[in-house]
Amino acid sequence: METISENACFGGTQGVYSHTSASCNCDMTFGLFLPEEAQDGPVPLLWFLSGLTCTHENAMIKAGAQSWAAEHGIALVFPDTSPRGEGVADDDAYDLGQGAGFYVNATQAPWSSHFKMWDYVTEELPNLLEQNFALDMKRQAITGHSMGGHGALTIAMSLPGRFRSVSAFAPISHPTASDWGRKQLGAYLGDDQSTWAAHDSTLLMREKGFDGPMLVDTGTKDQFIDLLQPEALAEAVNTRRQQAVLRLQPGYDHSYFFIATFMEEHIAFHADALYA
Numbered sequence: 001m002e003t004i005s006e007n008a009c010f011g012g013t014q015g016v017y018s019h020t021s022a023s024c025n026c027d028m029t030f031g032l033f034l035p036e037e038a039q040d041g042p043v044p045l046l047w048f049l050s051g052l053t054c055t056h057e058n059a060m061i062k063a064g065a066q067s068w069a070a071e072h073g074i075a076l077v078f079p080d081t082s083p084r085g086e087g088v089a090d091d092d093a094y095d096l097g098q099g100a101g102f103y104v105n106a107t108q109a110p111w112s113s114h115f116k117m118w119d120y121v122t123e124e125l126p127n128l129l130e131q132n133f134a135l136d137m138k139r140q141a142i143t144g145h146s147m148g149g150h151g152a153l154t155i156a157m158s159l160p161g162r163f164r165s166v167s168a169f170a171p172i173s174h175p176t177a178s179d180w181g182r183k184q185l186g187a188y189l190g191d192d193q194s195t196w197a198a199h200d201s202t203l204l205m206r207e208k209g210f211d212g213p214m215l216v217d218t219g220t221k222d223q224f225i226d227l228l229q230p231e232a233l234a235e236a237v238n239t240r241r242q243q244a245v246l247r248l249q250p251g252y253d254h255s256y257f258f259i260a261t262f263m264e265e266h267i268a269f270h271a272d273a274l275y276a
C-alpha cells in the first residue's frame, strides 16, 4: 500500500492511499479519515460509496463529513467507484465503465477482467483496512449517494450482521426497472435478468430486508428522481414493515449541497447504532 497524502483534519487525519487490487486487477485509490481517537485504539468505520462519475475524491472533499465523524470518533472510508487505467475497459457514456462500476462483479466481456467492485468493497478493501489501520471492523456502518446509495443498500441487505446501520442519499432504488440500472446490469451481468435481482434494493427489501435501522433522504427537486424511484423502495419497506426512515426533502436536488446539508444527521444516525 502506498500513501499518496495525509493531512491533519478536525483533529484527525485525512489520508489517501493506493494499492494493487487483486479483485480489480489494477491499482485502486481510496480515501480514509481517521479521527483523533484512532491514535488510542480501534474506532468504528462508516463506508461512503460514491455515485456515477466520482472517484474516491468527490465525497471526501465535498460532503462535509469529516467534522461530524470527528465529533463522534468515527472513521470514514471513501472507495473509488470503479477500476481505472489504460488497460481497463471503458465506454464513452458517463454512466458505464470507468466511474460507473455499480458495485457488482461483472461476468461479461469486456468488463469481467477488472470490474469486480462487489468483491473489492465487501472483501478486499475491508481486509486491507483491518490489517493497516486502527479500525474496529465489528462496528461498521454504510452509506452512499445515488449509484453509491444503491451499493450501500444492496450490500447491507446482502451481508446480514456486517453493518449495524445503513443510510443513503438519493439512492438508485430499483435499478432493474430504471435506465440507471438496466443498461449497466445488462452490460456487466448479461441478459439473464435473474442475476440482476441481487443488485436491486427494492427487490432485496421485498425478499429479506435489513437487520437494523435504515435512513434514506431524497430531494423533491432531484433532477434524476424518475431514475431513482424512491417510491418503489418505500412501497417495499412498507410491505415488509422494515425499520426505516425514508424522507423526501423539499427543494433539494441531486448535488453534494444536498448531501452536505444532511450529512450531520446521517452520521449521528450511524453513531447511535455504532455506539449502542
Ligand SMILES: N[C@@H](CCC(=O)N[C@@H](CSC=O)C(=O)NCC(=O)O)C(=O)O
Pocket: 050, 051, 052, 053, 054, 058, 062, 094, 145, 146, 147, 148, 254, 255, 256
Ligand atoms: N454527468 C452526468 C451526471 C453525473 C452526476 O450527477 N453524478 C453524480 C452522481 S449520479 C448517480 O450516481 C455525482 O455525484 N457527481 C459528482 C459530483 O461531484 O457532483 C450528467 O451530466 O447527467
